Amino acid sequence: MKQPLGVILAGGLATRMGGGDKGRLELSGQSILDHVLARLQPQVATVALNANGDPARFADLGLPVIADSVEGYAGPLAGVLAGLDWAATQGADTIVTAAADTPFFPCDLVPQLLLAAEDRRYPLALSASQGADGKVWRQPTFGLWPVALRHDLRAALDDxxxxxxxxxDKxxxxQxxxxxxxxxxxxxxxxxxELQTARRLAGEQTR
Incomplete structure (x- = not known):
């Protein structure tokens, strides 16, 4: 299978942060988006940014900016669909998504998702966290998604x-x-x- 393309999901409204682009917030001298890019770019063939509104505000990143095709801020699945439609124009088979507000995600995200999708009907897998107590909780904005299912996803969103x-799950x-x-x-x-917590954690990691 070809190397996946990367799509950073930044299409949310950031209401709990008072609006604006969360990925532009400063963390250890860089934006959160810079941290996300630094982790995702080495793992994928190329990266696009899923964001709504004026794409010019991200011009400094030098990335393709793709907007949701489903109206009304339909959530992360709308960003996944936008990424799959973009990937189809690039001749790609799959994308891997990462959230724009998650600066510490694993540097082996993509290879682990690819392993999790082996021997499945479609190359589709989600990430999950596992605590020391064994409890597992899913991280649905970090996933491997097949271009082959984009029309199925569009129909589901339309419904x-x-x-x-x-x-x-369907x-x-x-996982x-x-x-x-x-x-x-x-x-x-x-x-x-949580931004203050992230800044503290980033400081601990760089000491």
Whole structure:
């Protein structure tokens, strides 16, 4: 299979941060988006940014900016569909998505997702965190998605589906499980308090 393309999901409204682009918030002298790019780019063939509104605000990143084709901020699945449609124009078979507000996600995200999707009908897999107590919780914005299912996904969104796992379970997605050590690798920044936590964690990691 060809190397996946990467899609950073930045199409949300960031209401708990007071609006704006969460990925532009500063973390250890860079934006959160810079941290996400630094982790995702080495793992994929190329990267695009899924974002709504004026794409010119991201011109400094030098990335293709793709907007949702489903109106009304339909959630992460709309960003996945936008990424799949873009990937189809690039001749790609799959994409891997990462959230724009999650600066510490695993540097082996893509190979682990590919392993989780082996021997499945479609190359489809989601990430999950596992705590020390063995509890597993899914991370549905970090996934491997097949271009072959984009029309199925579009139909599901048109029918009103918004919950990621309802669609991925239907297609028997694999699961790549990542252990939680000092922090959950999928810790994301939704509130000003979580931004302060991310800054503290970033400082601990760079000492």
């Amino acid at each position: 009103g589906l918004r919950k990621v796992v309802l669609w991925t 297609h028997e997605a694999g 790549a499980v990542f252990p939680v050590s000092d922090i959950d690798p999928f810790f994301n920044v939704n509130t000003p308090e």
